Amino acid sequence: MLQEKTNVLMKRQKLIGLSINGKPASDETPLTHLSKLKNPHRFILMGTPEADIFVDPQDCQELPEVFDDFDLEMAPHSEQWRHAIENSENLARFTETTEVHFIHQPREGKRLLVLDLDHTLLDFSGRSGGTDAGLVADRVSLKRPHMDAFLTAVYAEYDLAVWSQTSWRWLELKLTELGLLYHPAYKISFVLDKTSMFHVTSTDRAGKERRHQVKPLHIIWRKFPHWTEANTYHVDDLGRNFALNPANGIKVKAYYRGRDGATRDDELVHLAHYLLQLAAHSGPPPADHKNWRGWKPQPPLGG
Template identity: 45%
Template sequence: MTTVPPERQKILGLVKGKLPPDEVLIRELKLGKGKKFTLVGTPMGQELKELSEYESPDVFNDLDLDITTEAAAIEAFAKDRRNIRKVKEATAKLKLEVMNPPREGKRLLVLDLDYTILDTKPLTSGSLPPSECARPGLHAFLEAVYPHYDIVIWSQTHWMWLEAKLVELEMVGSDKNYKISFVLDKSPMFTVFSTRDGQPFKHHVKPLQIIWSKFPHWSAKNTIHIDDLSRNFALNPGSGLKIHAFKNAHTEQAMQDRELEKLSRYLVLLAGVDDFRNVNHKDWKKALQ
């Protein structure tokens, strides 16, 4: 038996495609002999343990820094011997499970999860249903950009909770007019040393070179990384686009959020650019005026 209450239970790997309604009985699913699936969820009384044990501290640390656009500083950071070694080690260790193969000619959209397209706290605590934790317009956004981009989710969390969040948000395992190519969790991330307010600042990064090494048809020329924390693309500042964090999903202000609608229009425009390296994403909203 389990101490996970029914409203927090998430069953992964039970069926492929669209999830059956809650009222369907297990015997009606016609599962094969020896079928295995995973039940995940937070047991009663362990809500805080879930966050402290599986989530990276950086997920909840919203102290950010301005990533320099100075060419010399960017080059020096990228050529740092420690950073190069860390990228190679992370690439060698990475084992990708591709859910939907890359499509020919599509650009790459690397999308953060927590506080970029999801208010994480009410989802993990169960205080709000998943649909109310998603940033407004999430599925419309993904459907709008999918004709132009293959979509990769990169979250600073444990893979088990990453998968559970995607299922609850109906981004996987349901019928939508978009598909997620693959997901990355916190495993390939590593720490670097930047400067914040004149002081050394240690933080994690999402090095895109890890993906580019696995899929050479993608590069800085055709990749865009969306995140609410610019420090996450410190090794690839030219490929990063920062949007404001989505929090307090239960409030009227949050429900009026239109960031993803604007972002979808920008990404569709960007898809027509031959080389993304020629575009400064810092003032992306001005391109919509």
């Protein structure tokens, strides 16, 4: 009843002032025992409504199931790939129903960089939370090392978009709390959430078919033709998310801030260097980005 009236989840409620014989009533105390006390009962409810909580995605019931994708493959131009593209009723429907609202308008001549959030740029697991001091500390520690410097550097050559596998409600909270939507050094052009993802079937290395969600860049390309397969890159820690666009996907190591060596993580430093090399390179781009850490631009023919 209290949860209904206040939007404070039961697990976040702390009731002060309900006591029996001078001792606080426990969760197991029947209300009939309280009826023997003075009526009405006055108490204080401490807790934060759910809409005001900076939510860890792992606490959300609505998040899709995530499985380890290290053994998942979908080869470019395979039968699966052609089937998914040619039988693209889902793709057409998602393109039609997906609304893209620009937070900052695209800049003329810029490439597009689509960025995952959780475990790519940030890690929301293991929050300290609970207190204002804890939340402030979280706002700093949630970010992957060099995140702001990375976004600032690549923004010079790329329009930035965020595509996260969570719902818009939680995504907006994350981006707003962390100041990513209106940062002075870089701008996020638009944001997509899990409602713009749909299911395909891929085969893992063991030959087992797995049904999973993807982030189809075709939705963006069909809506905004100035962005194409030739000038779009998608950065994610889950390779399965770019199963329909394998030539555009750049897979990074997943970031977990609680692991040993997390503060020395320099993945974004190397990624910025790679993306800026791609932007400056006039020769043929790499066929894929599997070996992006060791890629060196080839000189143009006759150069």
